[in-house]
């Protein structure tokens with residue numbers, strides 16, 4: 047059996063070669079995220095099956111800008127700026143998609159966010175969904191903004207309770 051591992055990457059050592067997930071915009075964003083990780087601005091995680099890189103995601107603590115009523119109630123002193131763990135990008139390699147890996151990784155990230163909420167002072171886990179990943183995040187319980195950007199993406203968040 048090939049062992050799967052999930053670990054924080056050492057960003058200065060990242061030499062992945064092509065990582066294809068079927069969405070060129072996400073692939074380009076991932077390259078930006080690696081550079082941000084190299085500047086210490088992101089935690090970069092990689093999942094491998096044996097030596098093969100099969101999934102990646104990045105995390106950082108930031109704020110969610112939102113005027114949503116539920117969110118405003120969470121942070122009455124600053125209703126438009128909600129402390130949040132942000133997931134800028136998650137991607138599963140083509141050929142491994144649709145096998146439950148993304149769901150497992152999201153379970154890991156949601157548990158991490160809930161467990162770390164008291165330490166980090168975060169109220170939500172936030173991300174931006176693409177048109178093709180929209181249903182994926184709805185199923186996981188993420189609320190969504192009614193505002194859709196020109197590329198079809200929109201803000202999503204999970205309130206951490």
Ligand SMILES: CC(C)(COP(=O)(O)OP(=O)(O)OC[C@H]1O[C@@H](n2cnc3c(N)ncnc32)[C@H](O)[C@@H]1OP(=O)(O)O)[C@@H](O)C(=O)NCCC(=O)NCCS
Pocket residue numbers: 067068069072134135136137138139142143144145146147148149150174175176178179181182
């Ligand atoms: C979105 C993504 C992370 C989900 O990971 P995954 O391992 O394919 O997800 P799972 O197998 O756990 O769940 C698959 C579900 O996700 C949805 N999905 C979204 N994009 C998909 C894709 N390209 N291939 C397969 N399923 C996809 C389907 O609705 C599917 O639902 P179903 O089980 O009812 O058919 C992955 O498909 C991916 O990397 N896509 C390209 C990059 C991207 O869109 N990233 C998210 C935006 S940051």
